[in-house]
Amino acid sequence: MANFYVNTTEVVHKLPNNDRPKFYMFGVPSYTNMGDQAVSLAERKYIENEFPEYQYIEILEEDDDYAIPIVQEHLQPSDIIAFTGGGNMGNLYHNHEEARRKVFSTFVNNLTISFPQSIHFEDNEDGEIEKQKSQEAYRKNPNLVLVARDAQSFHRMQSTFDNPVIFTPDMVLYMESVNCKFNRNGALFVLRHDSEKVVKKSTIDNIKDILGNERPVKRVDTVLDEPQKITPVTREALFDSELELFSHQEIIITDRWHAMVFSVLTGTPCLLFGNSYGKGKHAYIDWLEQIDWINYTDETDVERIEEMLQQLISQKRHDYDVKNDFRQLRDLIKNNMHNKN
Amino acid sequence: MANFYVNTTEVVHKLPNNDRPKFYMFGVPSYTNMGDQAVSLAERKYIENEFPEYQYIEILEEDDDYAIPIVQEHLQPSDIIAFTGGGNMGNLYHNHEEARRKVFSTFVNNLTISFPQSIHFEDNEDGEIEKQKSQEAYRKNPNLVLVARDAQSFHRMQSTFDNPVIFTPDMVLYMESVNCKFNRNGALFVLRHDSEKVVKKSTIDNIKDILGNERPVKRVDTVLDEPQKITPVTREALFDSELELFSHQEIIITDRWHAMVFSVLTGTPCLLFGNSYGKGKHAYIDWLEQIDWINYTDETDVERIEEMLQQLISQKRHDYDVKNDFRQLRDLIKNNMHNKN
Known part of the structure; x- marks a missing residue:
């Protein structure tokens, strides 16, 4: 059965029968990566705040196949089709890329937006095969617009696809910042366990030694172990808890781009290290370099890292604005x- | 008298009387900065190659005031007005910014394009005053589109102006690369003398010591002392000589963004240092990071710089493409x- 999230308190199985133009967001995550959950939350807030004329309807990625024929049946020319943003366009996550191809190649007559993504097709056989499949699928849709969330991805999308590409920040940077005013205590390591991980264990151990002398040190990931599933009904409370967790920390050490974004939103000092293809680095340099309490590095020299950490911890919060x-x-x-109304 | 460069072999004083739509490029430099000269050359090549329907007409910045009323008199709805690109939007070069305001606030009924620029209004009184003047002038033109050549400038333009902003590389990256196959010998330092200079003399001296042991070392700037004036008639030969000069070098050390671009076009190893507000750094990271024989750094440690230089000199030339x-x-x-034809 197809599940549609027309609002964030309940799930319905039929599309609402009214005259409002619809904004269909496909590919919404139910898995427990809080970065991707925050993206889908921010997408809803963005459309509901900026385009209240539209009725926003979310479809979990696992429900896409059930929902597609129902949406096709009800589709009006002014409706917009979208696929959720994040950092998974390419061949590293076959399931997401396949879901994306299906949506893009189906709704070819309506404005179709691939929400802000970074992209990485590996330079190997799998990368080449998957790239061709995506090129073929995206090409079928003359109304498809891709959105890149960093300049590297903007260049790569324009080199890979013929569709128009536009350039914006990651959607989570649309979220309001929060000021919890907790007493900050502790260093939080937010680190990947997945295939994108490149920071050496020895570097992490060295940083733990530096920071651990003076404060408690904990390690988590933005991918939660519990609950096992998150939906548009449950995600906002978990997002708020995540920001609360960050707001208690003196410093965040991470290789997760969205951990840097949560640090931006909460005014928490944060040092970001790279992943396998530079998605955090580029997004930081493109949009956030002017923010004093966060920084990016590939440094491995302990003394230099220590200097950066001290520098970050001493910074004051200030205004920033990327909404424009x-x-x-x-x-x-x-x-x-x-054009359509 | 107004001078119009309708082609690149002669200058005329009347606008051509024919039915072709016109592309008017204002603000064309006659000063001897080879970076800015290369920009204006690339702009002509771009429009003439991609949009041959248009008759391309250049107006030197010093002729803008004479030419504006004549262009106004002949202007047709399908004509396009443009102002040359570069790295001078902001308050560091009052003369260029004033010329830009005048053009933007005059031709308010035609598509007006500010060609790819970086932007920097200083955080001081002059910066604030000049920014307000520009905001007022740009706001008068509802058909003005700004083009940013790096993500930092894209963010700054969108924060400063209400006009739409689009994102492309520096125009000189549209030029064809050349392969002279000279025997390369020597290190060339291409260094600023102007207010944007930030690299320390001691860093430069250290690099000279490293490189000078094994090869001749020379210093130039991309701003020429001779000739005293360059026009659309004379610039291409000087641009070709500049590329030839680069093609003879084993390595370029520079704080000039366009010296990096000339190194890209000629396959010459190049290490770029920063200027006062990061224009080269951002343009490099946004568009050129995937090119092996060039690199950007703010490093001051001699050993690390030496490692980078050795790394660069050993790289092989490979394909790259930013035309898309x-x-x-x-x-x-x-x-x-x-829409207009």
């Missing part, structure tokens, strides 16, 4: 309303 | 043709 940077996305949706 | 990254600009001009 969603302008290309806003204009795209506005023009669709203008 | 001009897609947003192409679509903008195409849509204008489509």
